[in-house]
Amino acid sequence: MFAELLQYLLSGLTIGAIYALAGLGFSIIYNASHVINFAQGEFIMIGGMASATLTASGVPLPLAILIGCGGAMLVGVLVAKFAVERARNASTVTLIIITIGASIFLRGVAELVWGKDFKRLDAFSGETPIQVLGASMQPQSLWVVGTAGVLIVAIGLFFARTLTGKAILATSHNRLAAQLVGIDVKRVVLASFALSAALGAVGGAVVAPITFSYTEMGIMLGLKGFTAAVLGGLGHGPGAVAGGLIVGIAEALGAGYISSAYKDAVAFVIILAVLLFMPNGLFGKRGTERV
Amino acid sequence: MNALLHGRLTGLLALGAVIAILPAFLPNNFYLDIAILAGFNAVVCVGLNLLIGYAGQISLGHAGFFGIGAYASGVLVGTYGWPPVVALLAGAAFVGLLAFLVAKPILRLKGHYLAMATLGIGIIVSIVLRTESGLTGGPDGMMVEPFRIFGVELYGEKVWYWVVGVLLVGVVWLSLNLIDSPMGRALRAVHGSEVAAEVVGVDTARFKVLVFVLSAVFASVAGSLFAHYAGLITPAKADFFKSIELVTMVVFGGMASTFGAVVGAVVLTLLPQALTIFQDYQQIVLGGILMATMVFMPKGLLPTLAALIPARRRA
Numbered sequence: 001m002f003a004e005l006l007q008y009l010l011s012g013l014t015i016g017a018i019y020a021l022a023g024l025g026f027s028i029i030y031n032a033s034h035v036i037n038f039a040q041g042e043f044i045m046i047g048g049m050a051s052a053t054l055t056a057s058g059v060p061l062p063l064a065i066l067i068g069c070g071g072a073m074l075v076g077v078l079v080a081k082f083a084v085e086r087a088r089n090a091s092t093v094t095l096i097i098i099t100i101g102a103s104i105f106l107r108g109v110a111e112l113v114w115g116k117d118f119k120r121l122d123a124f125s126g127e128t129p130i131q132v133l134g135a136s137m138q139p140q141s142l143w144v145v146g147t148a149g150v151l152i153v154a155i156g157l158f159f160a161r162t163l164t165g166k167a168i169l170a171t172s173h174n175r176l177a178a179q180l181v182g183i184d185v186k187r188v189v190l191a192s193f194a195l196s197a198a199l200g201a202v203g204g205a206v207v208a209p210i211t212f213s214y215t216e217m218g219i220m221l222g223l224k225g226f227t228a229a230v231l232g233g234l235g236h237g238p239g240a241v242a243g244g245l246i247v248g249i250a251e252a253l254g255a256g257y258i259s260s261a262y263k264d265a266v267a268f269v270i271i272l273a274v275l276l277f278m279p280n281g282l283f284g285k286r287g288t289e290r291v
Numbered sequence: 292m293n294a295l296l297h298g299r300l301t302g303l304l305a306l307g308a309v310i311a312i313l314p315a316f317l318p319n320n321f322y323l324d325i326a327i328l329a330g331f332n333a334v335v336c337v338g339l340n341l342l343i344g345y346a347g348q349i350s351l352g353h354a355g356f357f358g359i360g361a362y363a364s365g366v367l368v369g370t371y372g373w374p375p376v377v378a379l380l381a382g383a384a385f386v387g388l389l390a391f392l393v394a395k396p397i398l399r400l401k402g403h404y405l406a407m408a409t410l411g412i413g414i415i416v417s418i419v420l421r422t423e424s425g426l427t428g429g430p431d432g433m434m435v436e437p438f439r440i441f442g443v444e445l446y447g448e449k450v451w452y453w454v455v456g457v458l459l460v461g462v463v464w465l466s467l468n469l470i471d472s473p474m475g476r477a478l479r480a481v482h483g484s485e486v487a488a489e490v491v492g493v494d495t496a497r498f499k500v501l502v503f504v505l506s507a508v509f510a511s512v513a514g515s516l517f518a519h520y521a522g523l524i525t526p527a528k529a530d531f532f533k534s535i536e537l538v539t540m541v542v543f544g545g546m547a548s549t550f551g552a553v554v555g556a557v558v559l560t561l562l563p564q565a566l567t568i569f570q571d572y573q574q575i576v577l578g579g580i581l582m583a584t585m586v587f588m589p590k591g592l593l594p595t596l597a598a599l600i601p602a603r604r605r606a
Contacts, residue, residue, distance in 0.1 A: 036403050083582050090589045092402045093349050097542050098585045100535055105578025112571055223410070223531070230407045261422040268411035275408050276396045 003134030008256040009249060010132070014141040014210070016248020017148035018044070021203035022225020023232065023240035024155060025196030031172035031235045032192035035084050035095050039103040040200055041222020042110070046072040047201030048213035049110060052119035061124065069201045075106065076197030080190050103222070110215040121208040140209045147206045151199060152241055158195075159237070168192055172235060220264065227267045231274055233284025243282065246270070299467045302550055306463060310456040314449070323448040325564055330455035331517045333556035336540045337462050337549055338509030343538065344546035345470060346502050347482035348398060349406050351534050352413025356386050356507040358420055358529020360514030362427055365435040365524050370426070375438045379515040383508050390507035394500040410531065417530040432525030435518045451520050458516070459553070462509060466549045469505075478502060482547075543584050545591030554593050 022040055029037045050068030055061050079102045087098055124143050129136040159165035170178040171188045179185050204213070204221075211217065228247050232239025247267045254266035274282065317323050335357060342348050363382025367373040373381070397408045420427050427433055438445040445454060469475050477498045480488035488495050518524045527533065536559065544555020562580070566573045588595040 030403075036406070083586055086586045087589060090585065092406075093343060093538070093542060093546070094585050094589045096349070096351075096406060097539055098582050100539070101578045101581030101585065103578070104574050105582065108572065108574025108576075108578055111574065219531075223414070226407065227411075230404060234403060259422075262418065265415050265418045268414050272408060272411045272415075275400055275404060279400050279404060281404075 004256070006133055007135040008252045010135055010137050010141065012249030012252030013245065014144050014248070015207075015251065016245040017145045018203045018207045018221060018244075019224045019228045019248050020241040020244025021148050021151060021199050022221055023228030023244045024152065024237060025199045026225055026229035027232075027235050027237050027240040028155075028168070028192050028196045028199075030229070032168050033080075033084060033189045035099065036226065036234075037079075037084075037193070037196070038096065038099040038222065038226075039079060039106060040196065040225055041218030041220070042103050042106040043072045043076060043197040043200030043218070044204035044207075044221050044225075045107070045110060045213070045215060045218035046075065046197075047204030048121070048208040048211075048217060049114050049119060049204075049215065050201070051205040052121040052208050052213045053114060055121060056119070065202065065205045068205055069198050072197040072201035073194040076193035077190050080193035084193075085186060085189060103218070107215055107218070114215060116215060119208075119213040121205075121213065123209040124206075138210065140206075144206045144210070147202060151202060155195075155199070155237065164188075164191055224267050227271045230281055231271055233281030236281070236283045239281060239283035299471065303460065303464055303467065306550070306553065307460050310460065314452060320448045323452055325561065327448060327451050327455050327520065329557045329560035330452075330459050331513050331520075332537070332540060332560050333459050333553045334455070334462050334513040335510045335537055336544070336552040336556040337459075337466050338506035339537055340541045340544075340546065340549060340552035341466060341469065341478070341502050342506040343541050344548065344552070345475065345478045345482060346499055348499060348503065349402075349409065349538070350503070350506070351406050351410035351531070351538060352416070353409075353506070353510050353537050354529050354531070354533035355413035355416030356390065356510040357514035357517075357533065357537075358416055358524075358526065359386050359389070360511030361435075361518035361524045361528060362420055362433075362514075363511070364515040364518045365433050366426055368436045368519075369433065374440075375436070375515075375519060376440055379512065382515050383511045386511035387504050387508045390504045391500065394503040395496065398496070398499045398503060410534070413529070413534045414531055417526050420529055421526040427526070430526060432523055432527075435522055435524055437522070438516070438519035445519070454516065455520075458513075463549055463553065470549065474498060474501070479547075539581060543581070543591055545593035545595070548591070548593050551591050551593035555591065558592070 022044060025040050025043065026036060029035055029040075047065070047068045050071055051061065051064045054064035054067060059067070079099070083098050083102055084095065087095060090098070123138065123140040125139045127138065129138060130142070159169055167178065167183045168188050168191065170181070170183055171185050175185055178188070224247055225244070228243035229240045231243035231246060232241070247270065250270055251263055251266045255263040278284070313326060314323065317326060335353065339350065339353050342350055360379075360382040363385060364375065364378045367378035367381060368375050393412060397405065400408055421430050445451060477488065477493045480491070480493050481495045481498060485495050514528070517528075540555040540559045541552050542555070543559060544553065545551025562577065563573065566576055569576055584592070
């Protein structure tokens, strides 16, 4: 009984950590530019595919992850520079379509580069399951949760301590005021895209041994990340992390106790329920809208 | 072009004329088939445009309503032996009711939150269709009986072409009338500023719900007829990508332009057919076109072209 529950919680925590990273990525970009980047899942895919194919051709794992990360950051900056920045004053719908276009485009490129098959990445430290109070756990799960934890703390420090982090925060509060005190708002947007691309890519690399990598892997991960971000309240970093964990754990519990076929539906049922009662998400601001 | 945008009757006549003479230029059933698919998409897009273009409310889940209509026809006619017309109406009524029930709480949401909620509904619908395989055939889909009315079976591309053509003209006519009615003015007021609209006495909630229900019902009817035409339906017709495709058609053709929605549907239905020449590059080209259109003509194709014409005349 207890072991079973613990098992579900552990697997939920693992996948939830990836949703949390993706959700955090959505939040960072949303804060800097008020754009929901539907290509966030593609950053995850790039990280997973790059690390899987590079290690297969003999590149050491850390270097492979680093290259994947750099590649994703470059792609993020390009998307920001050539698509999002140019459509600065466009409507929400238009911006959504642009980033969806970017995600289709990136998936097309990825298919051309890597093909359509599943790619395998070996677990970072063996596959001998660890026994925890009767539940068993892949060592890779520890890598996933640990990496996500470290990254989340690092992002928190980045926003609290560094000048660039503070500039992003200032821009998210008031773009014009940020510009007036000399913040280069355009660079802030580019930096936020690069940062969330890096987050996504690392997430994709550490989760690859569990989920396998394929060019379509980013779609659901991205949508769940969006759910996590909205659940936590758009633009609320810790909220996105909490949202990701909630979605991941609820999904694992749903799959275990209700039906594995409806696993993917769980996240969306939760988000609908939350939005009905808390239209701004769990931690969103309750401010009034200015006319 | 301007007449297309502003003259209601001229536009309708032009559309009717194009539909009437088009078959003469289509060499075989393959092209007729694409025209029919474009027509079905256009019907959904005209409804979706009322919601997105006029009322300014996004929906990333309309393929779900299309799917419910399609499966209602497939299941009720095939498994339970209902007459197709009754099944179509039942599907539309169910979708209307569902849309009505979710509309009020959902439409309180704005921007990205509304996008998320509608996306959620669409995805849940497609997962249900995929999973309840006893009823729907699961991921493989299900066969659908032909459409019979008064003992006559609708059969073949030629017949379906005219069915879709008439439906499209009817839907466009309805949409144009609606936009010119007090309700249309109310919707545009909602789009401009919801608060201002309420201050001048527009019951914004009521109109938003109404247009959401209406656009969902359009999608359901198109879905039902499509199911009978295609003879086979799969959950892919109801999934997230189909929803995105529909929104893209509306936005590409031109928001707040009924004929723009039609043009968007036609162009983006044809495009993948044309792109099969590029095979491996299909997604890249499609994604690239989406981005480029939105970046360089955020108002969409038809309004952008229309804006060019008078400017040149004045110059």
